[in-house]
Amino acid sequence: MLPTDKQKYQHGSEVTAKQPAKLSVNTADGVWTFKTWDADKKTATSDVIFTGTWEFKINEYKVTYQFTDSNTKAELPKEVMDLLPKTEQMYVYGTKVVPVQPDKTQVNTSDGVWIFKGWSPQEIPAITADTVFVGTWQFGEYAQIVNSAPTIKAENREIIVGDTFDPMAGVTAADAEDGDLTAKIQLFSNNVDVKKPGVYYVVYKVVDTKGAMATETVRVDVKEKTEEKKDPKPTPSTPSSSQSQTVNNPAKNGQLINGKAVPQTGDYNNIALYAMCFVICGAILFLLCIKRNK
Numbered sequence: 001m002l003p004t005d006k007q008k009y010q011h012g013s014e015v016t017a018k019q020p021a022k023l024s025v026n027t028a029d030g031v032w033t034f035k036t037w038d039a040d041k042k043t044a045t046s047d048v049i050f051t052g053t054w055e056f057k058i059n060e061y062k063v064t065y066q067f068t069d070s071n072t073k074a075e076l077p078k079e080v081m082d083l084l085p086k087t088e089q090m091y092v093y094g095t096k097v098v099p100v101q102p103d104k105t106q107v108n109t110s111d112g113v114w115i116f117k118g119w120s121p122q123e124i125p126a127i128t129a130d131t132v133f134v135g136t137w138q139f140g141e142y143a144q145i146v147n148s149a150p151t152i153k154a155e156n157r158e159i160i161v162g163d164t165f166d167p168m169a170g171v172t173a174a175d176a177e178d179g180d181l182t183a184k185i186q187l188f189s190n191n192v193d194v195k196k197p198g199v200y201y202v203v204y205k206v207v208d209t210k211g212a213m214a215t216e217t218v219r220v221d222v223k224e225k226t227e228e229k230k231d232p233k234p235t236p237s238t239p240s241s242s243q244s245q246t247v248n249n250p251a252k253n254g255q256l257i258n259g260k261a262v263p264q265t266g267d268y269n270n271i272a273l274y275a276m277c278f279v280i281c282g283a284i285l286f287l288l289c290i291k292r293n294k
Contacts, residue, residue: 116136181206
């Protein structure tokens with residue numbers, strides 16, 4: 001683009017600057033524009049040199065957004081379209097561009113659920129042209145979900161007349177979807193009268209967030225107070241006549257006197273019999289000895 005001038009100029013003559021063949025040059029990254037020479041004319045007193053100034057402007061590119069349905073549905077619902085980024089920001093050549101994410105990636109509508117699947121392209125490492133990011137949404141109808149009914153845990157009770165009775169003590173409730181529902185238990189009915197013995201019933205009710213309800217009935221037995229029987233004081237016993245005789249005659253029945261056993265009456269008769277036999281035997285032996293000596 002640099003002009004050339006092969007003409008020879010005499011000393012003192014006036015030289016006019018030549019314009020470049022193009023005043024604007026587009027390159028991959030921007031536009032070069034010729035602005036001006038340092039002078040339109042110069043007087044030749046030596047070799048004449050004109051200096052031209054070019055201005056560069058880097059390219060800028062526009063980024064826009066669109067939504068589409070993966071099932072090629074005719075029109076996306078307004079709830080989804082409201083999430084479309086509205087920005088049309090300009091990006092200079094070579095800039096990395098990452099698409100703006102929608103505020104929500106899931107939208108529930110009356111007939112189903114829309115799920116955001118992502119942008120195409122996912123990003124631009126270095127932008128070189130105007131770009132449109134296309135976001136894809138996928139629709140799914142609501143599945144029929146079976147809601148589990150809650151359960152109540154409560155046990156039959158037995159109390160005594162006059163006791164304090166708390167119907168909610170130890171009672172719990174839970175649900176597969178909602179978890180612990182103990183705080184939502186309602187006392188549906190309670191006819192317990194702690195002042196009167198009898199059989200009573202308490203009915204509990206609980207409802208989960210989906211409206212499923214459960215009830216549980218427990219039995220409460222109110223028992224009478226039982227008085228403890230006291231043992232009567234022991235009455236001193238009077239000894240019988242035989243016992244009195246035993247006490248008054250300690251020598252009988254083998255009683256001890258002064259630490260020694262006193263023989264019973266039968267013992268004296270046996271001793272006399274043995275003594276008599278011993279004397280008779282001795283006399284007989286004595287007579288036999290005299291007879292032999294003669």
